[in-house]
Amino acid sequence: MSTQIRPAPVRKSIFVDAPQAHAFEVFTDGIGRWWPKTHKIGGSDLDKPVIEPRAGGRWYQLSADGSECEVGKVLEWNPPARVLLAWQLTADWTYDPDLITEVEVTFAPEGSGTRVDLEHRHLERIGERADTMREAIDSPNGWGLLLRLYSEASAE
Amino acid sequence: MANAARVFAALNDPTRRAVLERLRAGPKPVGEIARGLPVTRPAVSQHLKVLKEAGLVDDRSQGTRRIYQIDPNGLGALRAWLDQFWSDALNAFAAEAERAEKKEKE
Numbered sequence: 001m002s003t004q005i006r007p008a009p010v011r012k013s014i015f016v017d018a019p020q021a022h023a024f025e026v027f028t029d030g031i032g033r034w035w036p037k038t039h040k041i042g043g044s045d046l047d048k049p050v051i052e053p054r055a056g057g058r059w060y061q062l063s064a065d066g067s068e069c070e071v072g073k074v075l076e077w078n079p080p081a082r083v084l085l086a087w088q089l090t091a092d093w094t095y096d097p098d099l100i101t102e103v104e105v106t107f108a109p110e111g112s113g114t115r116v117d118l119e120h121r122h123l124e125r126i127g128e129r130a131d132t133m134r135e136a137i138d139s140p141n142g143w144g145l146l147l148r149l150y151s152e153a154s155a156e
Numbered sequence: 157m158a159n160a161a162r163v164f165a166a167l168n169d170p171t172r173r174a175v176l177e178r179l180r181a182g183p184k185p186v187g188e189i190a191r192g193l194p195v196t197r198p199a200v201s202q203h204l205k206v207l208k209e210a211g212l213v214d215d216r217s218q219g220t221r222r223i224y225q226i227d228p229n230g231l232g233a234l235r236a237w238l239d240q241f242w243s244d245a246l247n248a249f250a251a252e253a254e255r256a257e258k259k260e261k262e
Contacts, residue, residue: 007211007235014246018257026253034252036244116250118242123235 009121016114023114024080024107028053032062051085053077059085070095075102082106090126101125166210171195172203176226179213183225211236 016023026034032048049071051059057074076084085103090096101122108115166172171193178189190200204224207213211232215224 007232010235010239010242012239012242012246014250016250016253018253022257022260023253026256027249030252030256033256034245034248036241036248116246118246120238120242123238126234 007123009119009123012118014116015110016116018113020107020109020114021080023116024083027105027107027116028079028083051083053079070097072100072103080107087120099125166206166212169203169206171199172207175200175203175207176212179224179226183223185218185221185223189224 018026028051031051035049047061047063049059049061051057051074053074055074055077057077058070059072059074061069061071063069070088072086072088074083075086076082083105085105087101087103088095088097088099090099101120104119104121106117108117167176174193175189178184186197186201186204189204190197193200195203204213204215208215208224213224213226213232215222217223
């Protein structure tokens with residue numbers, strides 16, 4: 001089918017009652033302290049994501065056994081106002097070095113705290129490389145993937 | 157806006173799954189989708205509305221007809237899932253940032 005539905009970026013905004021530099025530091029350096037446990041790629045409670053604090057730095061998942069799984073990388077590093085990350089996971093959560101979706105996070109002082117805006121964009125690129133997802137959806141157990149994703153999302 | 161709960165509520169119905177199955181072969185008008193299904197055409201229209209609100213199908217006008225199509229890559233579901241994921245993640249982030257900030261002040 002030639003028709004491609006282009007998904008809108010996912011946009012989220014949240015107010016954090018903490019100074020801008022602190023919010024930036026917790027988001028990046030402290031990502032292992034808040035990343036939802038249910039979404040850790042390795043699946044173990046001891047796994048934690050790491051963002052290397054510089055442009056070109058790696059974003060990876062560190063497992064308890066010392067092994068590392070790539071998630072993406074730091075495209076632009078502008079503390080304390082902004083970080084642009086590459087999310088390089090396919091629909092079935094495997095790393096694909098040729099896939100780049102962007103997660104831009106901005107931190108703006110607002111009153112006594114910080115407004116944090118997040119945009120995850122170019123999601124259609126996941127579709128372009130979503131052979132595995134297409135197979136999963138087309139297979140006899142196709143709805144299994146969606147239901148699995150749902151149970152993960154609702155297990156929060 | 158689509159969210160994961162809405163997507164899966166939409167999928168949790170055998171008729172709506174049957175409708176999606178039919179659309180996998182390509183875009184179709186309501187009449188063609190309804191043919192052979194054990195429900196009335198207005199009921200199919202209602203199911204299509206739910207699927208559309210969940211971001212699983214899209215529609216366009218062709219003359220006086222409305223043509224429905226599925227996103228072949230399942231991106232509606234993926235996007236809904238990411239939408240929910242980032243909501244959860246940002247809430248967890250804000251809680252941690254505020255907790256750590258309080259601790260430093262003490």
